[in-house]
Amino acid sequence: MINIALLGFGTVGSGVAEVFSENRDLIRSRTGFDFNIKYILDLREFPDHPLGSRVVHDFNIILNDPEISIVAEMMGGLHPAYDFSMAALKAGKNVVTSNKAVVAAFGPELLREAADRGVRYLFEASVGGGIPIIRSLTELAAGNDIFEIAGILNGTTNYILTMMFKNGLSFADALASAQALGYAEADPSADVDGFDTCRKICILTAVAYGTLIPFEKVETIGIRDITAEDIRAAEAQGCSVKLIARAVRTPDGIYLKTEPMAVRKTNPLYAIEDVFNGILIRGNVSGDLMFFGKGAGKLPTAGAVVSDILDIPARADSQPHRQLWVRDESAYVPELPKELLDRSLEELGIPLGKKARC
């Protein structure tokens, strides 16, 4: 029996409980292990939930219980999520997370601490929801010179752009539709201004190259200024407008940017619609690979957390392609060299929009 603790019982946390409950027999038969959610840390009580009696409000109960070998952090926000994660690692517990803010801000420290303690810090759910992109990219990067990553990493903005493209809505009306469906927050800034996407491409870049570029440095343009006319003009050129995050390895470092682009019909990202995410990876050995799936939502994201949890006992005492990241803003290249820009315009499409920073 492997005892785990969930930190946060919102959408993702309750989804993790649901996956372990729904797929209990399958998980036992496929992994050979039983998993028990021993504690749920949340400020609230959940008296009507079958696991309501597992709720605790003091993190020290989890930290001091030697039976807890895995902590799943799904609280959101930097603090106390980071502090609890670091404390759990220092106590020799494995930590998995869906919290991209923490990974993008403190990945180097958390991965180093995990390595020093002989435990693991895993974050499959931080990018791409149910798409197994972190694990795939980790393994691809081991033997493959990856020269470009380009992706649609935010389902909310892709839904808005799809509504504008397909139904001719204005940005404001498409945003209202996304909010009505629960895809966008009341304050949509993290999504529509590209900050969420920016953090995700910084994480993917760190996975591919071992270098975390501080997200505050990275030029990021959101979709707030995209008009119905921009969409029609792109369509007239055989393109669809997408919020594209890109990382390109250049001779001087890593070019990184998030910006709306008119993507050509010949590029596989053209057809990614609604709340789906798509991630294109180009390597010198693999050629072009694309991963496509639900980038958000309760069960896909919870499933990614669960896959990290299941991976821990399966690989006890091993550290496949251990991640250790260096934070290095000097590796940041703000402009693409001309020959790479020309190739990119040919293969991907045309940048749109105005400047902002995340």
Added chain:
Amino acid sequence: MINIALLGFGTVGSGVAEVFSENRDLIRSRTGFDFNIKYILDLREFPDHPLGSRVVHDFNIILNDPEISIVAEMMGGLHPAYDFSMAALKAGKNVVTSNKAVVAAFGPELLREAADRGVRYLFEASVGGGIPIIRSLTELAAGNDIFEIAGILNGTTNYILTMMFKNGLSFADALASAQALGYAEADPSADVDGFDTCRKICILTAVAYGTLIPFEKVETIGIRDITAEDIRAAEAQGCSVKLIARAVRTPDGIYLKTEPMAVRKTNPLYAIEDVFNGILIRGNVSGDLMFFGKGAGKLPTAGAVVSDILDIPARADSQPHRQLWVRDESAYVPELPKELLDRSLEELGIPLGKKARC
């Protein structure tokens, strides 16, 4: 230093040597290991190749060398590829392979032997070329109830169908074009009659469910009888013709089939063109996921072999979600239940073509 032996120095084997040579520094820095190709088993000599001196003609040299911990089998054909693989496992060596024929025929025995000896038998390169589908599906299947796998698994037939669709060629002319480009063999039967695809879907099914259905049982229809008129009729309905392999979990077992289908524009497999492969996986937790990339070719396939090789020292003494397959023809369901058929016609498309068996 990790010493490896390559069995077979054709397209894939020489590609593996090229990847280790081209990406040597990257592999050392990402994995922490140096890999040395100590032997190459082939009937031929390669006096002009930098590794020409490593060529041997007697497998026993490899088998009896305790320095060899990893054997990469890329010979093709069932024998002696199977026999050499089994002998290597029995000698306590890890085996990786690109040989789908061996995996589809003898997977249960080879995986069992590897488990009993505490070594690994890996076969990422057997399906989907450079797409990391075996590893992704293995991990997805651990916590996710997978109810359908549908894919374009053969680049040669997809190239032929793309030529017919885009350029209006007949089957015969499109096949001749594929042969001229080296995409199809002089005897194209394994590709165009669907036998290659059939073996690959049997492997994916075994990865997902642990049950290997003997490929001889599985209904398989190739593309030889597809006419330009079939392509035009599909196009008139907003579809493109693809050779689709499918596995669907039903209450009575596993439905499996390879057949040409008119795939709807709304399905992500619609847009997979040329020699690319695409694999759609539907799970109760992950939702729909698609993986897309070069399904064949020297470097993508060699890269998949290399990724398996790199994985072995990284996970010494661990067996992530160990595969053990049962061969079970009674699990085979030859017809889809009506409600699943209706859903499938809605979401995927319409089957075409005449019957055959692989």
